[in-house]
Amino acid sequence: MTQPSTIRIEHDAFGPVEIPADRYWGAQTQRALDVFAIGEERLPTCLVRAFGLQKLAAARANHRLGVLEASLAAAVEAAAREVWEGRFDGHFPLVVWQTGSGTQTNMNANEVIANRANECLGHALGTRSPVHPNDHVNRSQSSNDSFPTVMHLCTALELRDRLLPALRLLHDTLAAKAVAFDDVVKIGRTHLMDAVPMTVGQAFRAFAAQVASGIERVEAVAPRLHRLAQGGTAVGSGLNALPGFDAAFCAEVAALSGLPVIPNPSKFEGMGAHDALVEVSGALNVLAVSAIKIANDIRLLGSGPRCGLGELVIPDDGLSSSIMPGKRNATVAEALVQAAFQVVGNHATVSAAGASGTFELNVAKPVLIHNLLQSIRVLADGSRVFALRLVRDLDVDRDRLAGNVANALLLATALTPTLGYDRVAAITRKAMSEGLTPRAAAIALGLATGEEYDRLVDPVAMASPAAGGRRDPDA
Template identity: 50%
Template sequence: MSSINIRYLFIYLSWHWNSDRSQVGNLVGVYGHITVLSIPHGSVAPADPITYNNAKRPTLSVTKTFLWNEAEVPQICGDQHDFWVIINLCPSWFYTNLSPPSSSKVQHAFHLRRPAKENEYRTESDSLGEVKVPNDRYYGAQTHRSVVNFPIGGTCERMPYPLITAFGTLKKAAAMVNKEYGLDSKIADTIVKAAEEVISGKLYNEGHFPLVVWQTGSGTHTNMNTNEVISNRAIEMLGGKLGSKTPVHPNDHVNMSQSSNDTFPTAMHIAVALEINKSLLPNLNELYKALDDKSKEFKNIIKSGRTHVQDATPLTLGQEFSGYTKQVELGIQRIKDTLPRLYRLAIGGTAVGTGLNTKKGFAEKCAKKISDLTDLPFVSAPNKFEALAAHDALVEVSGALNVVAVSIMKIANDIRYLASGPRCGLNELILPKNEPGSSIMPGKINPTQCEAITMVAAQVMGNNVAVTIAGSNGQFELNVFKPVIVSNVLRSIRLLADSSKSFTERLVVGIKPNKKRLKKYIDESLMLVTALSPHIGYDKSAEISEKALEDDTTLKKAALKLGYVSEEDFDKWVRPEDMLGPN
């Protein structure tokens, strides 16, 4: 039976609490309870341990109550398990001219791996020497060093899944091409098999790719993580010893004819292109179709327009929705317009773009293999110096995503404002009732899909700022902000894809017009007076509108009272159905 000493956990908590709140104080004591979720060693841990615990689905749950200080450090015992530790804290503080934080309780979740026993480690080495790596992990020394040197952000900041699977595609393609250039067929074929496990996501989900975004800006650590995992998995397949680097070497074989400087940007392009094509564009197309259907459904419903959030001349609800439809259509086109540059791959440029240590034709053959594996028209970048030193193609993609976010912000805000009410708002649209809206106000329903997707839009706009700054920071022959670029672009794609699908299915398709309210507004609109302007002039028309507003009466009554128009002419000229287009 082994034990996990969690002293370091509370040291971390002290730092985390203070840094989060910018307090100049020290956590001197903690009283609370700890819930331990025991997960079979090597199994995939839950993505959200707190929800996992609340759902009462842990393999094992143990609760301990404790008072922590230097004299008493609790031990969590376990053997064949990792742990998710959920801690509810009531901190005691020492303050210097500071008031306690407003909240005296906090909940944290941490993933603790059971310490491996001495015989559960293996020795791996790199150019800096030897390190010990857990036997149940395929990664090697360089990955381990990155884990130790960059403990930034925790598991939620792991390198994105699509990037790692894209690396698998790249390594598979490179092995196939290197086989053509003389790489031992047995080694090449085994690399291909191991790479396929990376492509499937199996090895990512099992924890063999632990590195975070915040590492070297070239992404070298993740390239080596991939090389080490594929190398050791291939060695295992061939009956060899993990960590021996034989018969499959991570650099000499898996990384043959490659550099991190060309593999990482290649994987960036593969990942982004795949995510755009398989999730974002299909979901945006569904949103476009749903809005287009509503535009056609509402084509004969006349309503009052609004400019400057004030009453304006009439249009149809269908015309209003056609504007939303066109915004999404153009957004889709803008994204598609970025793809030709995205399909250009850096592979073959190696360290600085010259192609040193590759064979002639390697770049083109590798791009062709990747194209065949993904069914996307990837090609070799015509200028590898640009492909390594700049990532304008991804900045362009992010810009297109930003425009989509801007469009979505406008569309979703319009819809929720048009649906405001039901008694004290515009109430022109009736939205689907998805869930109760208030914990205190019975019967309240909120436009939650609009709120969610507008938050997504705000996040995408923020991501674009980060990508823009990162894209501008290529120095000489290499941009060293690659991980932050690709992680933000991939996050924007995922958020837009998921939110647009949810927005379409749970809101847009269920929108209904409130015809009674729409008719009331158009009947009372003062801006119908615009139809009189060609007949009696702007000034008299304005006077009629002002008179109607002042007397709280209709345009017709005001016009007749002022004597500027006959009843017959008013009825002939002021017809909302005749005001929907050019005369």
């Protein structure tokens, strides 16, 4: 009995190509696989799926404008929707390291959709008829405007559906801890040294404010991200696309995705430069810096638990040392910091790639979007895990904090308006050199009685002087 062949022969303008029989890609994709044997990094699935959305909207726009007949448009739409839904993720094998316009990935999408459309119409894979990857799936398009359009769509969707929900979760979790710890007085630290009192809630409110500002930065770039280059075709002039294709395309994308996209008024800018994407990366870079600050502060405040600062109690994540039984580490905070390092590095790559527009085309699109989407992904996942696996169950060691406050030298700062700077400095020097509390030192120097000291030095009032000692949640 003859076994079915494991390969098929497909032809394009350059001749025959052998392709695995069960793969939906075509000749151009197979040729690219052979040419670009560089590394293992593939473009993320969210970009592949965004190509499904882009091809679906293009088919609808072409049909609306009368340049794609109904039966072919319906077949292309159905196949493109399947790509958008993730049914063909495994049929996009190309690495990031390809032509800087992303032409091979655009053709990969054209070929997969054409083959699937033809299959649904009763034809074998590789026939290129009645649906042709270039003539029909890529109608009114070029890789040069399609790939940047997909870059914008994918980024906008990932920000909306992945990053912003994770950031809001982290913000709300930090804000909840600020309220929970608002009555807990601690000693602030400047230059890594003891300073004056504050509350744990104030520290967490600062963390929440950093995340809130990060959310605002991400949201602020959206109007520029929603401008699409589609319709510019080869160089931005719109050659081979009917007038109105860009507007029809954007209307279809908006209806399908809910994104308020509009045609870029300068297709030349949208294809030759990617400033909006660099701007997104800049906002992510700031978020990464914030994440490093927040995660490091929390893990340092939780250091110990007996021989470090030990002010925060890090929740048990079930992980431990390979040699020290029962050792508990701030692993989730460390993971977030490492993810943030990656984002900072990615931003350097995105900046260099964004600067690689030469005349009418940027030729570093795949590496730019690869790094940008990775930044979104690790920040979103890291923020969510950090919120749920660490911040949510954080606690404070109230006894440790109370002891620190009682023994803090710089509580004496509250005496400065009454005694003057030099006398208070004498109190802190004596307390430091003799191992006394500042209260005992002030009494020993005859500068204040115990009653006077207790009246003037109130850690709660010092933590919120503007509120008269009341810890204002909005302070």
